[in-house]
Amino acid sequence: MSNLLVYSESQMVSHTICIQRVEEEEDYLTCGKCMSEFRLDRITSFIKHKKQDCQEYVETAATSNAELVCGSCPQGFMTAVGLLRHAQTIHKFKLFLQRSSDITGIQKVTVSQETDAAKGMIDQSMIHSIRQSLDRSLERDDQLENGSGEILLTSNQPHVMDLHQSERGISNLQLASNQCQIQTESLSRPSSSVMVKHSNVYKNNEINISNIRLPLSNLQANPVQGLSLGNKQLNKTQFDTRKDISSIVNNQTSAPVLTSENHATTMTSPNENISSHVLSAIMKSGVIFPVLNKEFTSQSASDSQVNQQSNHAAENMNTQENSLALTDVHPRQVTQINQSSIGSGDTANQTNLLSVDTQVIKQPDVSFGMTTQTNGQTSSQILTGVQIGSQRIESQQARPVLVSTLTDKQGTSPVLVADVNKHSESNNRDLEVYKEMAVNTLQSSDNIELSSTPNMNSNVSAGETSENTNISCCDSQKCGVTVIPGTHEGLKKCCNAVVPKKRKRHFETKHTLSLRNKLMRRLSDSNTIRSCRSSDKKNSGTIFIDLEPNEDGTLSQKFNTSSDNMAFPAGVSGIGYEVSGLSRDSGSYLNRPKGKGSVILPPGAVFSIPISYSLSTQNDGSLRPLIISKHTFQTEASTVSQSTAYTANKLTETFSNRFKMGTENVQAKKGAMDTSAAENDGSDNRLEIDLNHSEDGEQNPSRKRRYPTSRPFKCEKCDSAFNQRIHLKKHMSKHTGVKPFKCQQCSYSTVERSHLKVHIRIHTGEKPFKCTYCEYATAQNSTLKIHLKRHHKPSQGAANKSPTSV
DNA sequence: CAGCAGGGGGCGT
């Protein structure tokens, strides 16, 4: 179930509503066509509804006991999300994730009257209807809970936090402690803007948001004496101190434990307001995918803390079943963001840009190892920098990179703009939160739609009729379901007809690949590839890897691989990495060989180049580049740290998961990635990165055994050890004496059928292995080999691989 | 030296 923060601008007054559901485990069937919802126990109604093509039988409030009823049609809904989704898809309401410019920086779901107003699609009464429905839902919840409407806060600190109602109806949370646990017996309605994971609300009649990590740097140093929430005013005597925060934390291993060392850090900025982090973390736990608010200026916790926070929250992320597709940017803010993210140098494009989704990615901690072999001498060095356009990023100073996804007017393709210049040190840390969110989202298959949603939503926010941009969600499956862009997130409509618990599997099996292909096609077919915003136009779109300055002080060298005829200079090899979509030259992008050394940089993607390389000496004494891909990265590149390898694999997996090329396998060709490249003619030094396979290198059998050389399977009765369990099993018969395969003509028995097969040849006289030089024949190949070795020169031949006769 | 048995690894399913 979901909690939803609704902020209506229709009355120019903040109206914040918390939506909660009681039956958190209840499943619903959602009609993929009209979005009507049916309880699972009313599946017959659902079937009837489907049989009548949604026309005759509608699950209304009267028929379903639905709490939420559409104000424009009689359909009833079991969930507020469903109602909003219905309003969005059927009645063309627009739901926005609004980027707030206030200090809270909270994204709000906005039911807007602006969209499609010109087309008469908006019914003001609908807004009120939704709001009233939501209010009713809330009232019901309150009644069921019998809650007091008070939020109780507990902590090991006497005074934990202060909740202020902001001027926009959003609570600001200021913490006085380095540890925080928020508990509540019920949410105050409806002014409370605190959203928590619903799943924890009703189990113990309390809200637990312990999974939310609060950035320490923003903690309020001065303890507060009271708590205010909306109109509620609580003093400290009303705090529930029955549960000490420390015990709560200790009892929940997953809960964050903040150290005193970190706490000391927080004192450096006692006046920071953390509401944005708190609420964004809450949102992260809820249904709304947070998008970057570039206005953030406060500092957040250290990277590790944020990572843990994000990871933990990601584990609790359950956005799939009740997600709404949200327009990322409020239309009124588009211009502003355009200006800020695109810059004045690209004003021509602004008029064509209808939406901008700016996300922050962190340039991974890249530590590229390079091993150079010259005349038998091996030397290694670490590559420490990555260059994007004209901007160099030092790996040691891995910084967030703003990647703005621009959507053109036609909404046909996202335009990727990597702009490393837009971030400032002041907000880098803050942006880490969203960087991690983006990464986690990318890694979550549940949210695979997110990257394409902005594109789709752009159509909606443009006021275009969505019918013009319908796409079929699963052509490959021939299910015929049509999807209205911007109306789904993560799930297709046909997914809604699946029992929720099976939707994830359904989505993965039915849609994931097709979606990727669609995205790939969309990008490939696009002629709107724009240039990387970089002053260094020549280098735009190409990521370089720099060499660390040489010991002799010479400058590092850069190598551009965006050119097909690029060649490494003799003596030094370099590797670059072309990121498609960043290329200035759309022609070269379109004409480039598919699956060759390029990746599409999806919105918010983090890119990494897991590469090491070395040089080998050719016959003529010159140096031949030897490119070692990530396949050999881990096994051979000792110069590469494990953390880097992990990052590389992680990111590659991300890419692979999201944009699996399918038949367009991007794996190495021509052996350019293998050590066998040394045996090639060296004409193609271009790097080709296998996006589909990550760390195990199974796709390169020449470089990796299928089975490990280690012997993890150890015999308990002797010192024997084996690399496979089956071998240990066979070995154990040595101790147990169990030999199931018995010879019918003698007392011989063995543990293995093949051995019995060989044994039987004694009785049959079969000698299938015959010497090609004499009349010798034997029953075992190994015996023949010995014979050949003893009686015939090795050069004369070898043993037959198979019996020459029967 | 030949014959045979058995252990262990590789690979397809």
Add this chain to the structure above:
DNA sequence: CGCCCCCTGCTGC
């Protein structure tokens, strides 16, 4: 997991 293969060691001639 089953099967096959390779290798090694033992035994007898």
